[in-house]
Amino acid sequence: MTAERGPGMNLPNPFKLLWRQFRSEWRLYVRDRGAMFWTFLFPLLMLFGFGVIFRSGGQPVLTLVRVAPAQASARDKAFVKALEESHLKIVTLPAKEAEERWGKGETMAQLESAGNGYRLRLNSYLIAQGQVAAQAASQAFLVAQARLSGAPEPERIPVVVESPGHARSDSYAAFLVPGLIGLNLLSMGLFAVGMVTVAYREKGKFRRLAVTPLPKWVFLLAQILQRVTVVVLQTALLLIAAWLGFKIVNQGSYVLFSALVVFGTATFLAMGFALSSFASTVETYGAISNLAFFPMMLLSGVYFRLDSAPQWMQTAVSLLPLSPYLRMLRAVFNDGATLAGHAIGLTILGAWALLSFVLAVKRFRWV
Amino acid sequence: MSDQIVVRELRKQFPRVLAVAGVDLTVAAGEVFGLLGPNGAGKTTTLEMIEGLTPPDAGEITICGLNWRRNSQEIRARIGVQLQATSLYNKITPREALNLFGGYYPKRRGTEELLELVQLKDKANAYHVTLSGGQAQRLALALALVNDPEVVFLDEPTAGLDPQGRRSLWEVVRAMKAEGRTTMLTTHYMDEAEALCDRLAILDHGKILCSGTPAELIAGLGIPSVVELTFDAAAPDPSAFAARLGVSVEKRGDVWEIPTPDLKTLLPRVFNTIESERLEYNQVHVRRATLEDVFLQLTGRSLRE
Numbered sequence: 001m002t003a004e005r006g007p008g009m010n011l012p013n014p015f016k017l018l019w020r021q022f023r024s025e026w027r028l029y030v031r032d033r034g035a036m037f038w039t040f041l042f043p044l045l046m047l048f049g050f051g052v053i054f055r056s057g058g059q060p061v062l063t064l065v066r067v068a069p070a071q072a073s074a075r076d077k078a079f080v081k082a083l084e085e086s087h088l089k090i091v092t093l094p095a096k097e098a099e100e101r102w103g104k105g106e107t108m109a110q111l112e113s114a115g116n117g118y119r120l121r122l123n124s125y126l127i128a129q130g131q132v133a134a135q136a137a138s139q140a141f142l143v144a145q146a147r148l149s150g151a152p153e154p155e156r157i158p159v160v161v162e163s164p165g166h167a168r169s170d171s172y173a174a175f176l177v178p179g180l181i182g183l184n185l186l187s188m189g190l191f192a193v194g195m196v197t198v199a200y201r202e203k204g205k206f207r208r209l210a211v212t213p214l215p216k217w218v219f220l221l222a223q224i225l226q227r228v229t230v231v232v233l234q235t236a237l238l239l240i241a242a243w244l245g246f247k248i249v250n251q252g253s254y255v256l257f258s259a260l261v262v263f264g265t266a267t268f269l270a271m272g273f274a275l276s277s278f279a280s281t282v283e284t285y286g287a288i289s290n291l292a293f294f295p296m297m298l299l300s301g302v303y304f305r306l307d308s309a310p311q312w313m314q315t316a317v318s319l320l321p322l323s324p325y326l327r328m329l330r331a332v333f334n335d336g337a338t339l340a341g342h343a344i345g346l347t348i349l350g351a352w353a354l355l356s357f358v359l360a361v362k363r364f365r366w367v
Numbered sequence: 368m369s370d371q372i373v374v375r376e377l378r379k380q381f382p383r384v385l386a387v388a389g390v391d392l393t394v395a396a397g398e399v400f401g402l403l404g405p406n407g408a409g410k411t412t413t414l415e416m417i418e419g420l421t422p423p424d425a426g427e428i429t430i431c432g433l434n435w436r437r438n439s440q441e442i443r444a445r446i447g448v449q450l451q452a453t454s455l456y457n458k459i460t461p462r463e464a465l466n467l468f469g470g471y472y473p474k475r476r477g478t479e480e481l482l483e484l485v486q487l488k489d490k491a492n493a494y495h496v497t498l499s500g501g502q503a504q505r506l507a508l509a510l511a512l513v514n515d516p517e518v519v520f521l522d523e524p525t526a527g528l529d530p531q532g533r534r535s536l537w538e539v540v541r542a543m544k545a546e547g548r549t550t551m552l553t554t555h556y557m558d559e560a561e562a563l564c565d566r567l568a569i570l571d572h573g574k575i576l577c578s579g580t581p582a583e584l585i586a587g588l589g590i591p592s593v594v595e596l597t598f599d600a601a602a603p604d605p606s607a608f609a610a611r612l613g614v615s616v617e618k619r620g621d622v623w624e625i626p627t628p629d630l631k632t633l634l635p636r637v638f639n640t641i642e643s644e645r646l647e648y649n650q651v652h653v654r655r656a657t658l659e660d661v662f663l664q665l666t667g668r669s670l671r672e
Contacts, residue, residue: 024459024463032458200454207450
């Protein structure tokens with residue numbers, strides 16, 4: 001025990017250690033049911049949930065409630081026929097039931113007889129859909145009138161819904177896939193990296209490792225590699241699910257798409273490490289990370305575009321990293337485009353990546 | 368025998384407090400060395416500087432003849448550390464933890480042997496979160512021994528253990544000594560320090576007050592015995608009694624303590640004084656002086672105050 005040994009004893013090969021550490025990280029990750037749910041199942045649930053709800057080409061089915069008249073006139077019949085030819089779903093209800101439904105706020109637009117003619121009531125909470133329904137109803141009314149009077153039918157302007165690039169990615173699910181990939185990267189960085197780093201530091205896991213000869217870079221690299229493989233699996237799973245469930249495929253270059261995923265992974269990973277250096281307890285970090293996470297999740301275009309928001313808000317959001325990232329990802333994935341014309345977005349994302357990386361390296365603390 | 372740990376002029380200033388104010392100590396090979404002191408005395412900071420966890424502001428540390436600045440990885444390979452609170456992954460099992468940590472070292476002890484040593488065989492495949500405080504503590508000890516270390520550091524190894532747990536930990540430390548390992552531990556239990564340590568240093572306010580074998584330190588007091596008088600209610604003011612007796616009497620809670628170098632002379636005089644003062648006492652105890660008394664004499668405070 002006390003025998004002197006010369007310096008330079010044979011420490012284990014760091015690459016072998018890296019592999020062991022990586023495997024151990026994975027084994028412990030798989031045991032964490034919460035992490036497994038949020039990383040692998042939750043994005044799929046979102047995709048299938050929203051994908052199915054908004055199935056028809058990006059637009060939900062619009063329902064028009066029609067109050068049944070006491071006695072249907074010829075004009076009523078012609079109107080209903082024209083309405084049924086439109087893309088609206090017509091639900092005819094007796095006056096009492098229609099009123100009840102209106103009172104519950106479930107009706108977006110209601111067509112009722114008023115004096116000699118008709119009247120449309122639109123729900124102010126669902127005004128966007130209501131107006132589309134109102135337009136379709138007006139058009140149907142013109143058609144019905146023309147038919148009754150024997151005049152030539154007014155021509156309907158055909159409407160086609162598609163994305164700028166390709167007809168096959170016109171569904172809401174297709175819009176959602178890049179959004180969810182981006183959201184996965186963001187939550188990986190903020191939670192699986194940032195939160196875990198703060199927790200390890202606060203609880204002293206790093207300190208226990210610091211008294212062993214395990215090189216710190218081996219520990220960190222193993223952790224990073226594990227998170228990167230999670231992201232790769234997660235993305236692959238989403239792409240496969242999108243293809244199987246909705247026949248959605250990447251319209252652009254896979255090289256460009258992969259490069260964007262790698263760039264995003266690196267950026268949000270560095271952001272997690274950088275943010276973790278600003279909190280010494282999990283509670284503080286929770287507040288900081290939610291402050292970063294929720295605005296980005298809701299406003300950066302994961303689930304919907306922010307086109308109707310005030311300009312200042314759109315500008316502010318476009319300066320956050322997720323928003324330009326999703327625009328680029330969608331340009332490739334949905335529109336089959338290149339990144340030409342995304343110079344500003346690339347600059348913003350690059351600036352975030354650089355800032356995060358510098359902060360992460362400069363401010364990282366083990367204890 | 369060679370000295371395994373040599374520390375010279377160690378200092379550490381924290382923002383609001385001078386935690387370690389110039390500590391010198393030497394631990395010989397095969398020795399069990401204790402740092403004894405109240406909470407906040409600087410025991411843990413001193414230990415963590417020696418373990419290479421906390422960088423010192425000044426001072427020299429040599430472990431196994433090696434220096435942190437030049438041979439940090441080799442020192443880490445040759446020491447074993449049990450931190451005050453060892454945090455592991457929640458869902459790692461003791462067997463996996465020992466295998467994982469063992470893999471970090473050039474030399475390692477068998478996982479099964481270590482599980483046996485700390486009596487964790489039947490919990491070998493249980494998740495860390497499900498272990499009791501004592502079991503987690505024993506796993507931390509096994510992890511400190513995973514690399515067959517020459518020098519072992521144990522920070523408050525029996526904190527939070529029940530009496531039986533403390534005893535079995537003492538056995539492990541004695542076994543480590545029998546195997547020739549050098550051990551440095553901190554504790555604020557004086558009985559533990561007396562039972563385990565070959566030599567110890569008493570630390571307060573970041574300074575070593577005295578060091579030596581437990582017997583030396585107690586003998587150094589010059590008062591090998593203490594007479595204790597306990598009372599039913601609060602102890603009365605002892606000054607009149609002390610004046611009559613002609614020695615100093617310390618009042619601590621509901622007890623009077625009368626330290627003495629010469630028990631045989633004092634004891635009859637104590638009883639005489641009790642009778643003449645008509646003192647309503649409850650019990651009389653005579654005990655030999657302990658490290659607690661050493662600390663009390665040096666600082667005027669009790670260890671656990």
